[in-house]
Amino acid sequence: MARRVGVVGYGHLGQYLVSEIEKRDDIQLAFVWNRTLDSLKGKVPEEKILKDLNDFKDCHADLIVEVAHPDISIQYGSLFLSHADYMIGSPTALADISLESALRGAASGHGLYVPSGAFWGGEDIKKMADRGTLQALKVTMTKHPAAFKLSGKLKDINDTVTDTPVTLYEGSVRDLCPLAPNNVNTMAAAALAAHNLGFDKVQGLLVSDPSLRDWHVVEVELWGPGDIAADRAFHCRTVKRNPATFGAVSGTATYASFLSSLLAAHGKGPGVHLC
Template sequence: MTPQEKIQRVGIVGYGHLGQYLVDMIQRDGAQKGMELAFVWNRSVEKMVGNVPESLQLRDLSKIKERRADVIVEVAHPQLVRDHGEEFLNHAHFLVGSPSVFAEQEVETKLRQAAEDSGHTLYIPSGAFWGGKDIQKMADRGTLKSLKVTMTKHPSSFKLEGPLKELNKKAMDGRLVLYDGPVRGLCPLAPNNVNTMAAAAMAGHNLGFDCVQGCLVADPSIPDWHIVDIEVKGPSDEKSGHVFTVKTSRHNPATLGAVTGNATYASFWSSLLACKGHGGQVHLC
């Protein structure tokens, strides 16, 4: 960092496993990266006591402006994005750790507009979404024709709602496809597990949540892995008729029952380091 560069002030909304990791990283390496904590907020204040200096504990989200954050990071719950996303973007760049909330068209439209109006960037972390920037480039050019993301985890790693919660119980007997269809329909049923798919739908914006496909698979034979398979199709060659395709398979070590794989923490940290301001747009990082 040069003397002319501005220290970037970061506010963390949520102090669960990922929030704790980010706070620790900023406190340990922040000065070297030109970064410092502006505040930490958590619904349960008790969790911060003894771990976060009292001067950095924000008790009231309505007082965010006073903390002069350059970037606000949500790693709490989709409801925080619904309730406070516009306000966050009015004051700072906003890194959304729960992009499954954008399956609600009203929320996506509202925050895209807030970013444009404020000039701040709405950041979507790539997380376990491998190759996301290349896919976003294809979407920008209109050449992305189809995109499917398949996520396979041990049944204990899923936090599900509605019919999927009951269906998942049967998966302990063997591999079971819980869902295979548009990402928009899956996000409300597995909001904690499909942020990777939501990131894909935001990156592949010419297809969006209705046309990007998500497949959720429970497999008791992989207790310590999260597997993400991505299938991309682009345009066909006019002469040969051959179709542009890319397939990737990401195997991420994970603790049994963990929602987030080990490598995703470091990926999120890298995403935060990229939040330097990209204008009033949505940016995958």
């Protein structure tokens, strides 16, 4: 029997997911909700448009996928988990300690799924965290200034970038997430995979590079067993160049990765799961 999927959000990623779901036989569309309902008319079958998100349970979704904004998890995350599995497309929301605790508690009957997105090597990092051998993790994300949606001091710095790369932020992922909630979901996924370090100890570096018009670059660097100070510890560094439309928040390859995560988001039972 095909799983029923509800999609919350109809931006570029939401549109892609709805289109792909409708092509498949193993999953079917339960509902689509968007803050601006007019954007759904003529694009989504009328009977699949959910006008009031509070009525989501009437659609009997097996999996609800958020691709809208971190605020959705704040308002509805626990409610979603009381009726269905929930895939959180904006895991930066979990940098809020109280929300992470609430959703972990709510995931007692259904699964809370975290998509890997642009994060590379998540399962391997989680295995090291499970064994307690992961000592440090740093994620560097470099994008064109136009690809950032920032707030506060980071926005002010990014607005001054002209012709040379500028470091916008370097420090804990927890402090970064509220300042760049749309841009650093990759880092949030890393902090969840590296659960023995968490949001406070996983380090994030955000770079605005005006020469990077067609790519997003994500570098993941980790240290495992051994003596880091003496440079005798296990060390791995990966660099991924993700093609991206100019000014886009997400790279092109992230869309297909997200669909793969959606298809994998089932059958793992209660708790928090990478997918």
